[in-house]
Amino acid sequence: MDKATSSAEILRSQIAATEEELGRLKEQLAAVEAKEAEDLNRLSMQEKPGLVTQGNWPLELEEYKRYGRQMIVPNVGIQGQLRLKAASLLIVGAGGLGCPAAAYIAGAGVGTIGIVDGDIVETSNLHRQILHSTAKVGMKKVESAIEFLASLNPNVRFIAHNEHLSPQNAKEIVENYDVVLDCTDHPTSRYLISDICVLLHKPLISASALRTDGQLIVLNSPPLPHGDPSGGPCYRCVFPKPPPAESVVSCGDGGILGPVVGIMGVLQALEAIKLIAAGKLTAREGEKAGEASMLLFSANSNPPFRSVRLRARRQKCFACSKEGGLTLESLSSGSLDYVLFCGVTTPVKILEPQERIEAREYERVLNGGKGKDHLLVDVREKVQFDICSIEGSVNVPFSTLQGNRALAADEKPLWIPQTLPTNAPIYLVCRLGNDSQIVVRKLKEIGLDKDGRYIGDIKDGLKEWKKQVDSSWPEY
Structure with a gap:
């Protein structure tokens, strides 16, 4: 009899505990349902024009779409995106x-x-x-x-x-x-x-x-x-x-x-x-x-x-x-x-005025029946010479004329034609009239002007050729 009474008491205690737990679960369910109702209400409000709300999101909804692909990169994330925005x-x-x-x-x-x-x-x-x-x-x-x-x-x-x-x-x-x-x-x-x-x-x-x-x-x-x-x-x-x-x-x-x-x-x-x-x-x-x-x-x-x-x-x-x-x-x-x-990068000025001619002056030389009596040397690099060049000019890149061995004293350059008279003028031209001045000075240093040969450059180079002579000249 005592044993039966003890078992009944245990069961009553278990039922009471279960009912208490059931009550807590009902309270939790009610809270969740209330939260769902609140969320649904906010969502319906967002769908109505003029009633969009930011809610708890740190970015605008459009920004999640715009930056989503980079936000899912581990080293970025939402915090990284917020740092970018700020x-x-x-x-x-x-x-x-x-x-x-x-x-x-x-x-x-x-x-x-x-x-x-x-x-x-x-x-x-x-x-x-x-x-x-x-x-x-x-x-x-x-x-x-x-x-x-x-x-x-x-x-x-x-x-x-x-x-x-x-x-x-x-x-x-x-x-x-x-x-x-x-x-x-x-x-x-x-x-x-x-x-x-x-x-x-x-x-x-x-x-x-x-x-x-x-x-x-x-x-x-x-x-x-x-x-x-x-x-x-x-x-x-x-x-x-x-x-x-x-x-x-x-x-x-x-x-x-x-x-x-x-x-x-x-x-x-x-x-x-x-x-x-x-x-x-x-x-x-x-x-x-x-x-x-x-x-x-x-x-x-x-x-x-x-x-x-x-x-x-x-x-x-x-x-x-x-x-x-x-x-x-x-x-x-x-x-x-x-x-x-x-350092000041001013234009090169190493030649005297008499050692330079204007582009229009050279055009008169070129068209005055003296085309065979002079040499025009274009000292631009070959890649530029191939873009455009004055008819009859020869290309001797400036890079090949630099250094001690490029132009040694009393050494006639190979690019000077054997048929060119020893007193025939040599004109130099480049893009802007800087490198050509340096080459003029080098040619004189090795004595190419010792027989009275005129050596000079076209002032301001092919830039002035376009302005003074040929307006169709390609500008690059």
Whole structure:
């Protein structure tokens, strides 16, 4: 009897516990059902025009669709996308590098993009500067670029700086952005951009391209104050001295393949997106610079990419070391002369006026029945000579005339015809009238004028030939 009573008590206790648990489950079910009803009500409200609500989502619903493919990349995610949206980025130069970089950065959803450039769109830009078009020739590059980018992503805020970056305006412009892309093409601007980024603690992504080659460096990352050896190297750390002025070749003189500069611009965009998405725009406490490197690209090499390891900040760097003399005051006051530092690239002036003739004067020589009594030597490289040449000229590339053995004293060059009289004039021509002057001087140094032969060049070269003689001459 006692055993039966004990068993009944146990069962009553189990039933009571079960009923209590059932009550809790009913309460939980009621709460879930209430939440479902609330969600359904909010969804129905969103479907009605004018009643769209953001809810708890950090991005607009359209942005989830727009950036979804990159948000599912593990190194980006929702946090990386929010960092991109909150970031501001400055692109200096709306040309071959700046155009592809800007397109991908805007497409990625960087919240604010500023573009600095004082040039206008020219026809010669169009084969590589992909944001511009034939219809925009004569338009300011910044406005042309922003017009394209705004149609690509209307969620981005664009800021136009229709001017060239200078020591006087650099601080005012750069201080409003988190990261800077150097998309310029001359050492003077590269040193200036690097200096202001060091002073304002901004990471810098610098690239360059010429002919079929390019290079890329991430500088001043992390952007620690100058004097802190843990910060990333600056441009002056990598290149303490600028290249000789005479060795600096622009795209206009040396040429450029569009895809080459496009590759380098896209790589700049990639590095910028990586920095922003990872939250590395500012230095973290105790953070040290990783191993810096320079990425080199050559379209004619296999493999086309290689990386060169760079040293950390240079101990005696003028810009980022403790001993450096760079200050905002010295930069903005103009006491830092970047043109003088990099060398002044003025036109060559080594010949006397009597050693030069105008293009129209040479046309009279050419058409005056004396065509067999002189020699016209075109010193452009063969690839340019093949594009266009004056009838009767012979091509002797400038590169073959350089060096000590190229033109030795008392040595008659093989390119002078044996039938040419010893006193027949020799005229030199090049694209702009610079290289031709140097060759004239070399020919006189080896004594080719000792028999009274006239040796001179066509002043300002084929550029003036088009202006003075033949308006149909191809301009390239």
